[in-house]
Amino acid sequence: PDIVHTRSWAGVDGALATALARYPKLVHSEHRRNLPYIHFEPAKRKVIRRCIYHLADQVFTVSEEMRQYFCRETGFDTRRVKVVANGIDIQKLDAVTLADAQALRAEYGIAPADCVIGTVARFQETKDLPTLVRAFAQLWHAQKSHGGLHLMLIGDGAERARLETLARELNVYEALIVTGLRHDVPRFLRALDVFALPSLSEGLPGAVLEAMGAALPVVATNIPTLPELVREGENGFLVNVKDPSALAERLSRLVVDRDLARRFGQVGRKRVERDFSLPAMLQRYERLYAELVASG
Known part of the structure; x- marks a missing residue:
């Protein structure tokens, strides 16, 4: 060579x-x-x-x-x-139709009006997924009705059992969906409503780029490099690491205000098309x- x-x-x-x-x-x-x-x-x-x-x-x-x-x-x-x-390959995301996303949601028992918060990650310590589970539990228990809200963890890894145990302890296991390792991630991204990344460290995360390419609003930790992708109040929110309350508050805003979530998603999509x-x-x-x- x-x-x-x-x-x-x-x-x-x-x-x-x-x-x-x-x-x-x-x-x-x-x-x-x-x-x-x-x-x-x-x-x-x-x-x-x-x-x-x-x-x-x-x-x-x-x-x-x-x-x-x-x-x-x-x-x-x-x-x-x-x-x-x-x-990222935007064409792979665009190849997923609305019907594909709806079929996947139905496969997991997710109603059309339900809201799905999700992430794509290897289940390991650097990704700090327990903080996301704790944030989701705060959000879920704060609802008057416990229906209509789901947390989807797309991936697998050494911490899977720990995450599932934590979800049971926090009484949100019924709302948790763990997909295991997937090779059709674009299909799953299209089934989400909000993307979350609670990582302690990242390079330039492809998962966030793909979420932006799928026109999803992003809530991520304010760690080095993430502000290069997620602009506060423009295409998502940034929160401190290991702060489930702050993460829950920002996620709640996007769950409640679907118009804001759509606007953030559109801005992120245009940014990926232009630069990534x-x-x-x-x-x-x-x-x-x-x-x-x-x-x-």
Whole structure:
């Protein structure tokens, strides 16, 4: 190959091997950070990352915040790191018809007038799904009638049993839908009314981009990178991490005010079309690769 592209910490071995071989060109990109290293990098990782950055022909991150973070942690020059944002395939979302979404809702016993709050995630600690379950419980119990509101967790993972146990303890298990691992996520997104992301850390989350592409309002934690996607009061709301009450309050506003939810969704959709489509992302990658090859 002319170029080898490695990603994040998992790509460290490949990056070092490629760099030591001196051919082909090496591109290294940073896409996320996970617990326990979401606020700092330990000394060993700082040194190794800095070495890779110096050896690579091009380094990029998927968001401006991540560029600042990794350069700050490693002491690497920000001018030598690019930002190449992620993109999503909007056509896959548009291929899901209203009839498809209605059929899926019926499959899970969700009435047409019901409201579904949902998320797409790996069930692991960084995603902090227990906070979402607690927020939903506050919202659900605050209703005069307990019908018509559902929480759909699209995904699977190590914390599934813990989440289901928590839902039982909070007496909202009957309103919880856990889909398991799905390969038809666009169909599920089209069945939602509000999207929530309670994560402790993210890169440039594809789940939020896909939710915006599906014209869903988004309530997410105000963690680094999320303000680059969710603009407070324009296409969603931002709340502090591990604050179920704040999350519940913002979700409640969108559950009650469906017109506001639709307006937020429309704004988010237009933003994805303009800045985060798959063709736009592929053009950014193609331009970066072409420039490297042309440089000899």
